[in-house]
Amino acid sequence: MKGKRVLKVMSHIITTLLFIVLLVTLFSVIAMRASGGEAAIFGHQLKSVLSGSMEPEIQTGSIIAIDVADAQNTFQKGDVITFQTNDDALVTHRITEVVDGQYVTKGDANDAPDVEPVTQESIIGEYTGFSIPYAGYVMTFANSSEGAAILLILPGVCLIIYSMITIWRALRTIDQPKKDVKKNIEQSDI
Template sequence: MIKAKVWISRIVSFILLITLLFMLFIVISSKASGGEPTVFGYQLKTVLSGSMEPGIQTGSIIAIKPGGDMTRFEKGDVITFMESDDKLITHRITEVKGEGQKVQYITKGDNNDAADLNPVLPTNVVGEYKDFTVPYLGYFMNFAQSKEGATLLLILPGILLLLYSGFTIWKAIREIEDIKKEDTSNKQLT
């Protein structure tokens, strides 16, 4: 029974520490890249609409590979591009018009009835979707990127770790006191 408690205590401490380190990584990575975090050269983007459902659900995190020759894409590729100064869209290419630097991509969301109104120029392409999706994590990432979320997600695991450490120390002190009381009562009996 005591071994089980020790292992549970270690597991809880490890989970809290990993959570704190993960939150620290997410927040610092987000702030350093000026937006979504980058992991192993892939940018993590949050999907905020249902235009690519069911393949990419609203609230998902997707991985895109930025950079490279933005004129290389073909029909069927899924790209992330800038529609306006602050709006990214991830849609599938339905048609490629032109060649080289004069190429234009006609895109459409898998869940949309019609193609997008404006063709996408290679200069507006941010990266290519790489078939990596984590459903619903995008809601969490959006919250983590806000000032309130970043603060809460850095402070909360730290506070929980401190509280749990304090509880563990209090419990250990109480056990030591119980052992001392037993020793004292055993000495008085003899």
């Protein structure tokens, strides 16, 4: 009897967790799509780092949090900034020098500074020091059409399958007393 109670509690916990995962995933994907793919948490934008130019401080595949910059922000040597290059790529590098209002940047793991200086207008934000290693791969996948579809469908399918198993088990327990009664009747007839 105690084993059945434990199984019932575990069943409720699993159902609740699957439902929460489904809701969180749904909310996350919709929020990222609504904001143009810019994930944000507590006022910080989240960006994926897909190169090793800032290792070891920022690992390849990490998610980093940045404070969004505006025209009033000024940066100094040593600040780590995320900026947009002329070919629309996002880069996160450290400022090594400030020359005539422009910033010379370099990745910590790179041997030479970046070719083009960074202007104030091309700076997206400043790195806050918060990163989650390897989560950038997941975020990049989630921002793709296939990733969004899988992350929305997979928890729902798991919840449906788990619900079907739970219903089947419940129906089986309902049928069991009927079989026991029939068996008892057959034995009493003998």
